[in-house]
Amino acid sequence: MTVKTETKTYLNYINGEWVPSSSQHVYESINPANKNEIVGYVQKSTQEDLDRAVDAAKKTQLIWRNLSSPARGEYLYKVANSLEKNIDEIAETMTKEMGKTFVEAKGETARGVAILRYFAGEGMRKVGDVIPSTESQALMFTTRVPLGVVGVISPWNFPVAIPIWKIAPAIVYGNTVVLKPAQETSVTAARVIECFHEAGLPGGVVNMVTGPGSVIGQGIIDHPDIHGITFTGSDQVGKRVGQGALDRGAKYQLEMGGKNPVIVAEDADLDLAVEATINGGLRSTGQKCTATSRVIVQKTVYNEFKEKLLSKVKEIKVGNGLNSDTWMGPCSSESQLNTVLSYIQKGWDEGATLLYGGNRYEVEEFKNGFFVQPTIFENVNSSMAIAQEEIFGPVLVLIKVENIEEALHIANDVQFGLSASIFTSNIGNMLSFIDDMEAGLIRINAESAGVELQAPFGGMKQSSSHSREQGQAAIEFFTSIKTVFVKP
Numbered sequence: 001m002t003v004k005t006e007t008k009t010y011l012n013y014i015n016g017e018w019v020p021s022s023s024q025h026v027y028e029s030i031n032p033a034n035k036n037e038i039v040g041y042v043q044k045s046t047q048e049d050l051d052r053a054v055d056a057a058k059k060t061q062l063i064w065r066n067l068s069s070p071a072r073g074e075y076l077y078k079v080a081n082s083l084e085k086n087i088d089e090i091a092e093t094m095t096k097e098m099g100k101t102f103v104e105a106k107g108e109t110a111r112g113v114a115i116l117r118y119f120a121g122e123g124m125r126k127v128g129d130v131i132p133s134t135e136s137q138a139l140m141f142t143t144r145v146p147l148g149v150v151g152v153i154s155p156w157n158f159p160v161a162i163p164i165w166k167i168a169p170a171i172v173y174g175n176t177v178v179l180k181p182a183q184e185t186s187v188t189a190a191r192v193i194e195c196f197h198e199a200g201l202p203g204g205v206v207n208m209v210t211g212p213g214s215v216i217g218q219g220i221i222d223h224p225d226i227h228g229i230t231f232t233g234s235d236q237v238g239k240r241v242g243q244g245a246l247d248r249g250a251k252y253q254l255e256m257g258g259k260n261p262v263i264v265a266e267d268a269d270l271d272l273a274v275e276a277t278i279n280g281g282l283r284s285t286g287q288k289c290t291a292t293s294r295v296i297v298q299k300t301v302y303n304e305f306k307e308k309l310l311s312k313v314k315e316i317k318v319g320n321g322l323n324s325d326t327w328m329g330p331c332s333s334e335s336q337l338n339t340v341l342s343y344i345q346k347g348w349d350e351g352a353t354l355l356y357g358g359n360r361y362e363v364e365e366f367k368n369g370f371f372v373q374p375t376i377f378e379n380v381n382s383s384m385a386i387a388q389e390e391i392f393g394p395v396l397v398l399i400k401v402e403n404i405e406e407a408l409h410i411a412n413d414v415q416f417g418l419s420a421s422i423f424t425s426n427i428g429n430m431l432s433f434i435d436d437m438e439a440g441l442i443r444i445n446a447e448s449a450g451v452e453l454q455a456p457f458g459g460m461k462q463s464s465s466h467s468r469e470q471g472q473a474a475i476e477f478f479t480s481i482k483t484v485f486v487k488p
């Protein structure tokens, strides 16, 4: 590849230093709003690079774990300050690299700052319990120890928040980390790691190796010195991570796809439901694991809801995420765009009715970008691919139902169980939804996407390996419990 010298090349971060890959090769990260713009070059790393990073993490972990957890937390406060200082530049990089609007990118980066501060504080929290022993004069208690070296494999859709919500708890509880970010957003990842560097973290605590999932991701799965793997991404790759980790006895945590429903009951505030459906389904171009994709509406209010939804969707301004009037940016990559278009075709083929959108934009302004129209289908039944499979794009399917029982049945009729919303003013509907909806995140009169950083996050069924991230739940994955019995 011919490297343009005016475009920056980003290096791997190993043992506190920025180093090139042993491969001597880089790949380019491009702007999905304009594929001719190269955002940066990143290292196409090798197993040898990964081994060096793991080695550094392993050696440092023995020292890092001996630091008190409040002292480890102090470093996270410094990283938070650095990220906050660079928030505009990092958000702009994110928008250029994966397409979400600058406002959303800045919001995500601010979330990263808050997560770092939250976990810095977690360094002060208790890590065990005293448990009464049946023996007199004995002391029994639990304490927690770090896993060792943790491998972090992250996706492109939240390139700041997801690595941070994995790295911050990992290191505050005494682990060291090797991050393999998604190739598509490796420049943004490098910008985040620069903040860890600027904060003066000891070399080897956090390492980053960029490169293909099949080499670096697989290398993390197989590496005998990596004791925990935390993964967010597709269910296909997630299952591979889980199986590989299980084979060699490593701890693993998987957060995968979703096919998140919103139920609109006949007693719902329809304007609120429309607003939340649009925000939940189409913000970030539908590329959130918690994005709304199935809209299940009681037939008595179906037409009214549909008309309100259509009139709002028609107002959506699509464009380059850096333009201040853009509401929805492009798909993050050409392959993501093609996936979305192929699902739209499947919707046609299966007999659903296209209500709005359905095409790539043909206008001059968009010809070098991966832009697709916000799209709505109706006359969808639950067995269609567009109602069952994760599209990860700005596509909503409307499903008409008789009553709430039928709505719940359809809402649960998928393999995934990440997030689900209901819009209703009826307490009975709310309680049935809380009890019977098979999802890790239950949202009532609120959009399916979005969860607060201090609360546990994760899915049921095939959305997750059933552990939880974020908030105080994070300690469960990043530590092991030791039960101690002392008889003086």
Ligand code: NDP
Pocket: 153, 154, 155, 156, 157, 158, 180, 181, 182, 183, 184, 211, 212, 213, 214, 216, 217, 218, 221, 232, 233, 234, 235, 237, 238, 240, 241, 255, 256, 257, 258, 288, 289, 390, 392, 418, 463
């Ligand atoms: P992928 O599963 O394709 O990739 C996720 C990460 O895994 C990337 O870093 C990727 O690297 C890496 N990877 C790819 N192949 C392998 C392999 N063989 N072994 C190990 N690692 C590998 O997902 P996407 O990045 O495409 O993200 C989109 C998906 O993520 C969606 O399905 C979405 O639902 C899910 N997601 C789930 C979330 C949740 O919390 N539940 C949150 C965000 C996204 P590379 O980039 O090099 O391919």
